[in-house]
Structure formats: structure tokens, C-alpha cells
Amino acid sequence: KAGVTQTPRYLIKTRGQQVTLSCSPISGHRSVSWYQQTPGQGLQFLFEYFSETQRNKGNFPGRFSGRQFSNSRSEMNVSTLELGDSALYLCASSSSGTGTGETQYFGPGTRLLVL
Amino acid sequence: SQQGEEDPQALSIQEGENATMNCSYKTSINNLQWYRQNSGRGLVHLILIRSNEREKHSGRLRVTLDTSKKSSSLLITASRAADTASYFCATVGGSNYKLTFGKGTLLTVNP
Numbered sequence: 001k002a003g004v005t006q007t008p009r010y011l012i013k014t015r016g017q018q019v020t021l022s023c024s025p026i027s028g029h030r031s032v033s034w035y036q037q038t039p040g041q042g043l044q045f046l047f048e049y050f051s052e053t054q055r056n057k058g059n060f061p062g063r064f065s066g067r068q069f070s071n072s073r074s075e076m077n078v079s080t081l082e083l084g085d086s087a088l089y090l091c092a093s094s095s096s097g098t099g100t101g102e103t104q105y106f107g108p109g110t111r112l113l114v115l
Numbered sequence: 116s117q118q119g120e121e122d123p124q125a126l127s128i129q130e131g132e133n134a135t136m137n138c139s140y141k142t143s144i145n146n147l148q149w150y151r152q153n154s155g156r157g158l159v160h161l162i163l164i165r166s167n168e169r170e171k172h173s174g175r176l177r178v179t180l181d182t183s184k185k186s187s188s189l190l191i192t193a194s195r196a197a198d199t200a201s202y203f204c205a206t207v208g209g210s211n212y213k214l215t216f217g218k219g220t221l222l223t224v225n226p
Contacts, residue, residue: 004157042219043214044216045213092158109157
């Protein structure tokens with residue numbers, strides 16, 4: 001099976017712009033989670049989608065949003081970018097989600113730089 | 116907020132030696148997982164241990180879990196240069212569907 005893919009891999013934006021990141025899960029996986037990784041805060045959970053429904057959300061402002069499509073592909077959007085949004089954004093997929101104790105399979109990440 | 120705290124933050128050893136990393140957490144968990152990350156890339160799942168398990172092995176990896184002390188350890192035996200990476204523990208607790216990660220241990224294995 002193909003692994004989790006994320007596009008784009010690298011992105012440079014300026015403050016105030018918005019950005020959309022895409023994640024394609026492993027075929028058959030219905031759960032997609034998003035994480036932000038920064039040197040200061042480490043890995044932080046953004047949200048999780050399962051069958052097109054947001055099932056859990058982390059402590060991020062409303063500028064961070066996401067959605068999941070019927071084919072399980074997911075997008076996350078960050079509006080009004082701030083310098084502090086510069087980070088590696090990782091998505092992970094699994095069949096049923098972390099609450100069931102399943103392994104999460106991570107993509108390579110999208111590295112976002114906000115200037 | 117971080118649930119797990121890895122110790123040490125950085126570890127440097129020679130090839131062939133064993134590496135031990137520890138993780139402590141604060142709240143009750145369903146399971147604890149260890150991941151590896153090579154230089155800012157995606158995370159690779161190493162091993163999952165459930166709250167009712169005390170020890171698990173996978174190849175050169177051995178994980179222990181002590182729920183009374185809220186701690187876990189990851190042992191990598193006979194380390195190789197290719198094991199150089201950051202190692203993170205992550206917990207899943209209650210009915211939430213998220214992994215809560217620690218800040219990681221940076222392991223450097225010198226040839």
C-alpha cells in the first residue's frame with residue numbers, strides 16, 4: 001500500500017496570507033489527524049477527522065480549520081498567517097483513530113515558512 | 116500541552132552500545148506509543164504498549180510500562196548509526212482520539 005502523502009512538501013507564505021495543506025491517507029483508512037511541530041512547542045495535536053466529521057480538536061485558534069472528504073482525503077487551512085505558524089505540519093492516518101489504540105501512520109509533513 | 120516528558124533530552128553513544136530513553140506522563144492512559152523521527156521528517160511508529168501490558172519487544176527494541184509510576188522506557192540494543200534520530204513517546208488516554216507527545220530524546224549513535 002502507498003503511504004500517507006502530503007502536499008505540498010514545502011511552502012513559503014507571508015504574514016496575513018492563507019494556506020491550504022493536503023493529506024491523502026493510506027487506502028482504507030478513515031481517520032486523519034493533523035499535528036503541528038515547532039522547536040518551541042514540540043508536537044501538538046490540531047484535530048482529527050473520521051468519516052468526514054471532526055471528532056476531536058486541539059487548543060488552536062479558529063484560524064486553523066480542516067475538513068475531510070468522502071474519499072478520506074483531508075485538508076487543513078490556516079488563515080491570516082502569523083510568523084508563529086511557521087512549522088512542520090504532519091498528518092497521520094489510521095483505520096479507526098487513536099482512541100482505539102491503533103497505530104498512526106504519519107506522512108512526511110509539509111514545512112511551512114511564514115515571512 | 117505535553118503529556119509525556121522524555122529523559123534525557125539528548126543522548127550520545129557509540130555503535131554497539133545500548134540506548135535507554137525514559138518517558139513520564141501525568142494522567143491515566145489507554146496506551147503509550149514510541150515514535151522515531153529522522154531530522155525533521157515524518158514520524159515512524161516503533162511500538163505500542165497497552166495499559167495492561169508491562170513489557171513488549173520488537174526486534175532490537177524493548178519497551179516497558181509502569182502505570183503505577185506513570186512511566187515507560189525504550190531500550191534499543193546494539194545500536195547502529197542508522198538509529199540516530201529523535202525518539203518520542205506519545206500517550207492516548209480516555210476517549211479522546213489524539214496522541215499527546217513528549218518533547219523527545221535526540222539520540223546520536225557515533226560510528
